[in-house]
Amino acid sequence: MKVLALNGSPRKNGNTEALLGAVLKGVEAAGGEVELVRLYDLRLQPCIACGGCDNTGECVLEDEMDGLYSKIIASQRIILASPIYFYGLTAQAKAFVDRCQALWNRKRLQKEKGEWRKDPGRKGFLVAVAATHGERVFEGAILTARYAFDAMGLGYGGEFVVKGMDGCGEMARDVATLVRAEEAGRKFME
Numbered sequence: 001m002k003v004l005a006l007n008g009s010p011r012k013n014g015n016t017e018a019l020l021g022a023v024l025k026g027v028e029a030a031g032g033e034v035e036l037v038r039l040y041d042l043r044l045q046p047c048i049a050c051g052g053c054d055n056t057g058e059c060v061l062e063d064e065m066d067g068l069y070s071k072i073i074a075s076q077r078i079i080l081a082s083p084i085y086f087y088g089l090t091a092q093a094k095a096f097v098d099r100c101q102a103l104w105n106r107k108r109l110q111k112e113k114g115e116w117r118k119d120p121g122r123k124g125f126l127v128a129v130a131a132t133h134g135e136r137v138f139e140g141a142i143l144t145a146r147y148a149f150d151a152m153g154l155g156y157g158g159e160f161v162v163k164g165m166d167g168c169g170e171m172a173r174d175v176a177t178l179v180r181a182e183e184a185g186r187k188f189m190e
């Protein structure tokens with residue numbers, strides 16, 4: 001089963017990378033064929049609300065999102081990972097999400113023509129880390145991820161989120177949590 005993992009953290013060897021790595025270990029153990037993309041490494045322009053996708057479901061901007069659209073369509077599972085920045089996703093992850101407006105329009109157009117067929121087997125999963133212990137610290141990211149997965153035609157498969165992680169490398173040292181994350185990755189493949 002094809003699994004697309006999108007890391008929205010700009011920090012290499014950071015907490016998101018460590019947590020996502022553990023989830024992906026579980027995914028691979030369950031037979032997932034993982035393709036990991038670091039969004040920071042791609043040239044992704046933000047959506048400019050030009051309306052270019054309104055009647056076509058195709059984005060008119062030309063950059064490395066082109067390749068991601070086909071990977072999204074071909075994947076049965078998508079994992080979006082991000083640290084929390086100001087109660088939401090990072091700019092890199094949000095730019096990716098906003099560019100999914102083309103897929104939202106594609107789905108709307110297919111629905112209008114009676115051609116939309118939801119595949120209940122396709123699911124999305126959120127991985128996130130935050131420095132604080134705020135009760136509502138993941139709420140914004142979860143809402144954004146749920147709606148983004150819906151635009152991509154995926155059901156919401158849940159999330160694995162960890163609070164109180166700040167310094168680079170902290171997550172990698174929390175072995176007990178990484179073991180639980182690996183198990184969550186395995187479960188996500190069921």
Ligand SMILES: Cc1cc2nc3c(=O)[nH]c(=O)nc-3n(C[C@H](O)[C@H](O)[C@H](O)COP(=O)(O)O)c2cc1C
Nearest residue numbers: 009011014015016083084085086087130131132165
């Ligand atoms: C610009 C910026 C904004 C942040 N905003 C929040 C926040 O709103 N809440 C929070 O708990 N942590 C916040 N953090 C902390 C990060 O979520 C935390 O350091 C995380 O572990 C970083 O993950 P990484 O190693 O993958 O970059 C912020 C960090 C940065 C750089």
